[in-house]
Amino acid sequence: MSLIVQKYGGSSVADAESIKRVAKRIVETRKAGNDVVVAVSAMGDTTDELLDLAHAVTPIPAPRELDMLLSAGERISMALLAMAIKSLGHEARSFTGSQAGMITDARHGSARIVDVTPVRLREALDEGAIVIVAGFQGFNRDTKDITTLGRGGSDTTAVALAAALDADICEIYTDVDGIFTADPRVVPRAKKIDRITSEEMLELAANGAKVLYIRAVEYARRHGVTLHVRSSFNNNEGTIVYNPTTESENVVEEPLIAGVATDLGEAKITVVGVPDIPGKAAQIFNLVAKTGANIDMIVQNVSAAATGLTDISFTLPKTDGQTVLTALRADQSEVGFLGLQYDDQIGKLALVGAGMRTNAGVSARLFTALFEAGINIEMISTSEIRISVVTRADTINDALRVVHTAFGLDGDTEAVVHGGTGR
């Protein structure tokens, strides 16, 4: 008997009908002879509605109470899902994050999992029950308080349960068919990827692919959990995200490029006229780090010899833009730069593939394709298995299409888009 962990997102359980549909799918998995553990998100827009309520009460909700509030969302969806399964004649039991043994640190709103002690889940499984667990939430042992895991929390819950229960696979159900070589809404000939390494998936997720959260992929990679990303609206085979070191995979046959991701959520800050002396970059990025902002790409231009000044540009989520600008302005005289530029009309494109490691021509082919399409490259950043470029935001979709074609990723048929954003 296999143990399968399944995760259903908010769009898969948005209303009573959806919950009944998901219940049937879970029962089918059970009938096929598997033990089943399900991590479920709050229904549809519940979390946003609860956040709106909190902000109607106070502009800055207390973090402990906000977590208590938000955790009500999964409590509703998990109880309804368990009821729906029971009404189909199968035993089911729902568990909150704390009942499931999801132990976290005390960082309210973005808690990290420190331990998983699924004693009650094992008992329920041993008694033949289907187990439903609230995604997104945990419990801190010291404060005895409820915590939430932040963005992508339910994916992380599912992966952590799969690791702790030594599940055979962790199925992430969503409203798209799997991971694609590019966003099918922009590139109609994007192909569904059958198998992708967790390393490649990590780069795609970090560079704007929305289907899986980077944190869940990291957790899966670290704990050797195999993911299966698939649609809850059909029975198509989705995408397997695997860890080659644990599967003695024949890495030689990996395709050159796994996929291309784009991201319009970032902005660029340029610190103009920084004295070109040692320690200035460190000073600037220490200031930025204190704001808690996540810096992505960093580019420093060659110093102009005549002035002894240089420019430093970096990208970061637009949501962090104002905070970082304020922090930098506050210490402008101390750091000694001339000014700041803020540009939120940028787009980022990332080409990801483990095969890139052994192939020198990838950058050349990428830059050529963009040049021939008349698209200007503003920043470049690379890792072993990724090349990212920044362009104007309004050219990013054209860039995606030409790059997708240039690397031979176009499929023979157009992908079927089920709508939604991939969450």
Add this chain to the structure above:
Amino acid sequence: MSLIVQKYGGSSVADAESIKRVAKRIVETRKAGNDVVVAVSAMGDTTDELLDLAHAVTPIPAPRELDMLLSAGERISMALLAMAIKSLGHEARSFTGSQAGMITDARHGSARIVDVTPVRLREALDEGAIVIVAGFQGFNRDTKDITTLGRGGSDTTAVALAAALDADICEIYTDVDGIFTADPRVVPRAKKIDRITSEEMLELAANGAKVLYIRAVEYARRHGVTLHVRSSFNNNEGTIVYNPTTESENVVEEPLIAGVATDLGEAKITVVGVPDIPGKAAQIFNLVAKTGANIDMIVQNVSAAATGLTDISFTLPKTDGQTVLTALRADQSEVGFLGLQYDDQIGKLALVGAGMRTNAGVSARLFTALFEAGINIEMISTSEIRISVVTRADTINDALRVVHTAFGLDGDTEAVVHGGTGR
């Protein structure tokens, strides 16, 4: 420093504005130098909405999962209330039923409190925090599952906390000014009662007065908790519900009649032609007891000598009517009665007063008043401090007014009705 327990019902926390208003009131109580523990219900119609969701998923929701679902309601209101208090600059902490140590039996949907272990509440109070507790919910030690207390559960939570923490008073906030001598919507000259014994309150609650739930009054009486019923919409003094044995009250000066309650929620079943031999009544009421229905009044007519048959009538909540009829019909031949009559057009009026014990003329005055108003009495039942009569449903409001006047309860001015049903 006094310890005050306050309970706010769903209508007092129906939206963000109401929650902010309640938060201010709680902070005022704190500023006056009191420790404060608050039991709060789910916002407005939340519980009904969650029930609707459950029934959209399955016609008969699993009780364990239904409790898990419903308990989300108070989780939302208590977190929002704690946030609102914190935003006013006072420390506040919310606790679920299980965190608050509200231990119950395992009867999902109507759990009884078996123990209260408010360790975390005491800690929070010692640290100077205002404590917010989810009403209506508890936790079973053996199954480790969440339970709910059923109708009036939040009142019971408040009273149980007051008893366990040895609070000085338990304030029940509602949308009316207190307990009245009769329903002010029917009897405009009804007077607010300043003080009433828990015994009298118990009879009024059991006979249709809606402001307090009978279960909470019972708990308060058993544990010597003094209640203060008052409006959350003004600062008027409400009604004190006290336990005379614990306050060495001068019972002699009690008024003859505390108040008059009416109830249109009952129906009457008559078992016609029951053989007048020993054991038949026991047989009938054993059948009824198995359905779990709550029987109220029972009347057995004198047997007709010629036939050796008698009729037995009893009243019960309309909601239990069909179940009981079905159960009786199933065993008709075994019991040997001739037939069943069902009447849901009855009204019940109950006159309650501890002073009645020592005054013989109460029944006579009651029956005379009804006779002079042309109102026919169909059933009569009495306790030491109560007389109840059943009349036609459409005469019950007239009956209430004439009885209120006959016992000198009419006030000089008309009561201000704030609307709502007293919940």
